[in-house]
Amino acid sequence: MGAEAAAAPFLAGRAAGQAALILASASPARAALLAQAGVPCATEPAAIDEEEVKAALRAAGADAAKVAETLAELKAQRVSSRHPGAVVIGADQVLECGGVWFDKPADSSHARNDLLALRGKSHDLVTCVCVVRDGQRLWHHTSRATLHMREFSGTFLESYLTAVGAEALESVGAYQLEGLGAQLFARIDGDYFSILGLPLLPLLDFLRGHGMVMP
Amino acid sequence: MGAEAAAAPFLAGRAAGQAALILASASPARAALLAQAGVPCATEPAAIDEEEVKAALRAAGADAAKVAETLAELKAQRVSSRHPGAVVIGADQVLECGGVWFDKPADSSHARNDLLALRGKSHDLVTCVCVVRDGQRLWHHTSRATLHMREFSGTFLESYLTAVGAEALESVGAYQLEGLGAQLFARIDGDYFSILGLPLLPLLDFLRGHGMVMP
Numbered sequence: 001m002g003a004e005a006a007a008a009p010f011l012a013g014r015a016a017g018q019a020a021l022i023l024a025s026a027s028p029a030r031a032a033l034l035a036q037a038g039v040p041c042a043t044e045p046a047a048i049d050e051e052e053v054k055a056a057l058r059a060a061g062a063d064a065a066k067v068a069e070t071l072a073e074l075k076a077q078r079v080s081s082r083h084p085g086a087v088v089i090g091a092d093q094v095l096e097c098g099g100v101w102f103d104k105p106a107d108s109s110h111a112r113n114d115l116l117a118l119r120g121k122s123h124d125l126v127t128c129v130c131v132v133r134d135g136q137r138l139w140h141h142t143s144r145a146t147l148h149m150r151e152f153s154g155t156f157l158e159s160y161l162t163a164v165g166a167e168a169l170e171s172v173g174a175y176q177l178e179g180l181g182a183q184l185f186a187r188i189d190g191d192y193f194s195i196l197g198l199p200l201l202p203l204l205d206f207l208r209g210h211g212m213v214m215p
Numbered sequence: 216m217g218a219e220a221a222a223a224p225f226l227a228g229r230a231a232g233q234a235a236l237i238l239a240s241a242s243p244a245r246a247a248l249l250a251q252a253g254v255p256c257a258t259e260p261a262a263i264d265e266e267e268v269k270a271a272l273r274a275a276g277a278d279a280a281k282v283a284e285t286l287a288e289l290k291a292q293r294v295s296s297r298h299p300g301a302v303v304i305g306a307d308q309v310l311e312c313g314g315v316w317f318d319k320p321a322d323s324s325h326a327r328n329d330l331l332a333l334r335g336k337s338h339d340l341v342t343c344v345c346v347v348r349d350g351q352r353l354w355h356h357t358s359r360a361t362l363h364m365r366e367f368s369g370t371f372l373e374s375y376l377t378a379v380g381a382e383a384l385e386s387v388g389a390y391q392l393e394g395l396g397a398q399l400f401a402r403i404d405g406d407y408f409s410i411l412g413l414p415l416l417p418l419l420d421f422l423r424g425h426g427m428v429m430p
Contacts, residue, residue, distance in 0.1 A: 010371075010374065010378075010395070010398060036393060036394055036395075036397070037394070037395060037397040037398055038378065038395045038398055150420075152430070153429070153430050155429065156225075156429050156430060159225065159429060163225075163253065178251060179251055179252070180225070180251075180252060180253045182251070182252040182408070182415055182416065182419070183225060183252055183253055183419060183428075185416055186416065186420065187416060188406070188407075188416065191403070192403075192407030193397070200397055201397065201400055201401065201402060201403065204397070204398060205365075205401065213398075214368070214370065214371045214374060215367070215368050215371060
């Protein structure tokens, strides 16, 4: 049975017409995580200039968690302002390696450089999810995972970039762990759902506590 | 790009015609994990009476890890005997809760009873992967994860069983974490790939070291 067919019974709130649930994200991975868990959401990208916000926060001395939290809330607030009464989920993820933050690579050449910089090292993924309704932040949760990238060969890197193509540009670090990205890693410590972009279990727990998902 | 289209460059061994790679498993989840990571395998179920082997080992005082290791190797050996020269991967998983082992539920009623027994408690998933060639065990790896099931309602349980249908019978514990099963849990500690049935990163590392996957 597909996730969407199975999903309806678990969305307590919407069935009762209480509130719309909106994911303020353009990320197909985040929407898929929720849908597969039985909580399909409307999605609406917040259209924020993330790099500009990051640069400003960096200049102000913010750490990676602060940036992820700020961006997650900013996305949710932006979409909330357009949808009175809706419960809006925002999320953001920051990749940090040796004090350096990595953005989504702009092109294949940047993806190659990012992977060469991460090769043979550990990096952290800091992931925040935030829930906003009518401009009020109701809740947020931040999760940190540590990923150990192996010493892959140059030949492997070129094969990898060719195989993943434009997918490399969709994620910070140029990898998707649910696909060929798994081949980049020696070890992973942390919550898998958070690594994919959304701390799913804490979010479900929050939604349950607020009548949006069946307890 | 689909995983299979992207996969060929990563299977170093097969491209050179060195050895066939076979997954001794009927589990679609295990085959999917390997295919998504760029390592598509032929699959061939070992057709072992797992419950009988488990019962015998239990009577002999074996612990959960010993059972998972024995069954993983037994599956690989069985398929290896039919395919001289092939590299055969076997895997097994044992669910243990308070000293009790859980098998795949026989029907929906058993699935309900299992979930009621696991509700509100922590349980361990012990997962073993083993590689055999020509009757020789080349390598094995065992991983343990701890999953904390939440205190879901009776209404939730019935909705869940209806929604997942026959899928509940495909896994020990009657859940699939990559689907609606995520709704059962409060917290998960351990490797996600192992929870899905295969310690993927250690296996890829072994295959790389033996020329079966590009380093």
